[in-house]
Every structure is written in C-alpha cells, then in structure tokens.
Amino acid sequence: MPYDPFLARIGSLPLFFSPLMANSTWNFSELIPSLSLERRQPVSVKTFAQCFVPAILSYYLTAVLVLIPRTLVLRLALLPVTLLLAYRSLLRLDFASDLGEWYNFLNQGHALALATLTFRVCIWTFKKEPLRRRRSPQKPNPVSSELGQLLLDASDLVFNLRGIGWDWSHGITLPLERRDITSTPSFLLTTFRWFIANTLAMDCCHYAVQWFAPHTLGSPTGGSVFDASLPLPMRYGRAVLITFVSGFTVYFAINALYHMFAIIGITVFRQSPMQWPPVSDKPYLSTSLNEFWTKRWHQLFRDCFIGFGGKPLMLVIGRVGAILGAFLASGILHDAGTWGMGRGTDVSYISGFFFMNGVGVLLEVLYKKMTGKRVGGFVGWIWAASWLLGWGMLLVDAWGRRGLVGSKFFGNAFRPSFLLFEPLY
Structure with a gap:
C-alpha cells in the first residue's frame, strides 16, 4: 500500500519531518545508494570467509589495540580499513538468497551487526585510555600468560555490548536479577x-x-x-x-x-x-x-x-x-x-x-x-x-x-x- 495521505500531511512538520510529504524535496532516503540484492552473492563458506570474516578480524584487532596503552596511531590507521571491510561485506553478501524472501530479515541482522561494529570501532579508535576489565580478587585469571589474557579480554569485549565487568559501563541501570x-x-x-x-x-x-x-x-x-x-x-x-x-x-x-x-x-x-x-x-x-x-x-x-x-x-x-x-x-x-x-x-x-x-x-x-x-x-x-x-x-x-x-x-x-x-x- 502507498503512504497514507493524512500521515503525509502530518509530515509537514518543519525541517526534520518535511520528508514525509509526498512532494517534499527533503527526501533524505534518495541520497542513500541502494543495496540491490541482485548484485550480492549467496552466502557460502567461501564468500563468508572472503567478505565477512575479514571485517570481524579487523574489528577484533581493534578490540585488542584498545586494551593496550599508546596504540592511538595504530587504531587510527586501522579504522578506515575496518570500515571499508564492513561496507564490502554489506555490499556483497545476501544471507537470504538460498532461503527465499521470507528470510530477508537475515540481511537486516547482517546490516545491524555491521553498523554496531562500525559504531564501536569508531568509539574505540579515539579512546584516550585503554579499556579495563574489572577483576575479582577471589577469581584468578583463567589463563596464565599476559598475551593469552589480552586475547581473552578482547574476545569478551567484542561481544559484551553493555560492558558487564568493564570500566566503561558507567551509569547503566541493570534490571533486578530474579534467578x-x-x-x-x-x-x-x-x-x-x-x-x-x-x-x-x-x-x-x-x-x-x-x-x-x-x-x-x-x-x-x-x-x-x-x-x-x-x-x-x-x-x-x-x-x-x-x-x-x-x-x-x-x-x-x-x-x-x-x-x-x-x-x-x-x-x-x-x-x-x-x-x-x-x-x-x-x-x-x-x-x-x-x-x-x-x-x-x-x-x-x-x-x-x-x-x-x-x-x-x-x-x-x-x-x-x-x-x-x-x-x-x-x-x-x-x-x-x-x-x-x-x-x-x-x-x-x-x-x-x-x-x-x-x-x-x-x-x-x-x-x-x-x-x-x-x-x-x-x-x-x-x-x-x-x-x-x-x-x-x-x-x-x-x-x-x-x-x-x-x-x-x-x-x-x-x-x-x-x-x-x-x-x-
């Protein structure tokens, strides 16, 4: 169905919502290039390894660097590489091609993951101080070597969106645990x-x-x-x-x-x-x-x-x-x-x-x-x-x-x- 005409008139609110009008010249969506599914490749072991894995590895490397002091220059150099790899994965992979259009939500999930990756590497790149994981004095480190612990901490960081157990989760409100x-x-x-x-x-x-x-x-x-x-x-x-x-x-x-x-x-x-x-x-x-x-x-x-x-x-x-x-x-x-x-x-x-x-x-x-x-x-x-x-x-x-x-x-x-x-x- 087309846009609702009454809602389009509501869209005449100044500036930001003027794009809702049918005849508006503020249609920001037209400025964004299309990501045609016809130009993308079906996901296979090969295409996944070639397109998605490099972006994830670059993301992980940024997580490692943000845990190490005096790595700002390295993070700045890595940032454009990570962003280009993420964009490349978005342009090339179609997670629903072999499953049918009912499963196009997988492509939405892929894009959401890459957008989250983009946000996080941009934030990490400009951190002035290394991120720190909180340690419990009652629990020793699970690995003995410093390198092993660094890699383990970086692995936790790439998946830990709320900062549970980290020093950067200031001000977050966690629900009461009932389990x-x-x-x-x-x-x-x-x-x-x-x-x-x-x-x-x-x-x-x-x-x-x-x-x-x-x-x-x-x-x-x-x-x-x-x-x-x-x-x-x-x-x-x-x-x-x-x-x-x-x-x-x-x-x-x-x-x-x-x-x-x-x-x-x-x-x-x-x-x-x-x-x-x-x-x-x-x-x-x-x-x-x-x-x-x-x-x-x-x-x-x-x-x-x-x-x-x-x-x-x-x-x-x-x-x-x-x-x-x-x-x-x-x-x-x-x-x-x-x-x-x-x-x-x-x-x-x-x-x-x-x-x-x-x-x-x-x-x-x-x-x-x-x-x-x-x-x-x-x-x-x-x-x-x-x-x-x-x-x-x-x-x-x-x-x-x-x-x-x-x-x-x-x-x-x-x-x-x-x-x-x-x-x-």
Missing part, C-alpha cells in the same frame, strides 16, 4: 523456561500482526499499516493496534534471543551467570519516556548511541545535543538494518521515530524544570504509551512496507502459532 545466580544448573533451567515462553509469545504476537493483512503487510511483498479503504478513525485505530502488538513482538524476540545466547555463553564458553543479567525490565510499566529508554527497555546499544551520537553532539549544543545525538544514532542503526534488506531506507519514518522520542525526553526535562516534578504516575504512563505508539506507527509502517513484518522465523510445519491456530498462507 539464582549461585547455582548454574538452576540459572540455566530458569533461563531455558524463559526462552521457551518468550519464543512462544513472540510468535503469537507476530502471527497477530500478520493476521491483519496476510498477503500484504504479513508477506515479504510488504504493505502499509494504514488501510486507505477504511474510514479515518478505523484506519488509525487499526494502525495503533498493529503498532502495539508489533512492539510486544520485538520485546519478546529480543528477550528470546538474549536467553538463547545466555545459555550458549554459559554452557559452551563457561561464562558465569553473573555475566548475563536480565536484558529488560518490564518496559510496558514505564511511567515516562526517560524511564522507558534509560531503565526498562534493553540497554544493549547504550554505549554505542552515547559514544557515537550523544557525546559528539553534546560538545556542540550541550545536554540537548547529548539526548538528540543518542537518539539519532539509534535511528541511524535501525535505518542501516533496513537498508541492508535491499529495499532502500526510510530516514524520515525510521530515524524520525527515534528523533521524536529524543524530543519527547526533552519535553520531560522541560516539564521538570517548570514544575520541579518528574513525569510519572498513571498520567505519565498514558503520556509515554501515547507518544511511543503515535510515533511508533512511522517505524512499523516503514518496516511493513519493506516486508520485514512478513518474515518467517519458523518453518510452517513447526511454527507454534500455526499449530495453535490456522495457517495464514
């Missing part, structure tokens, strides 16, 4: 149950979103969340409901993936349960946007967004720049993921969602300055939910029109929701 971290078997059993529960919940929510329009929005072809054939109230009521359920789909999916990686990290790589605190803290209970984004929603990319966007803009326009810069960095990351699917980007809709959440946080800051009170309580919950759902329609619509909602995470014969309900296609 038994003193018993690894008990911790794993609880985590496995949570993995199963979140996987089932994710698939049921995903099924519900696809059910609204199985052959457009719920298919790889894609479609808008806005049905222009419906009267205006029903059209936007439907879009809000789709956005609401889509939010829970993302929430459960992130939880399920995190629990899966926790099980792998503990069983295969012998990590401690303490290295896997909960990833989120019931974000649906948030009574302000600030609480949602800084405490209850997952903080996996917090360091990336602050280091890549927040700190640079803070130097220019202070606290306002710090807040907007972090949200713009988040928009860039999510736009990059969509770009990787080979169907273009939608800067005004995707980055627009995150930018407007930064504006919402600034409004809460202004409210506190004017009243001396923080946004909170039931009214705060209504405010946060309304703002997230209202602007969230932009994000979900952009994803829906590019076929992301139509992804297939399970085979039809094994999809839990297809076994519980009737198949959609």
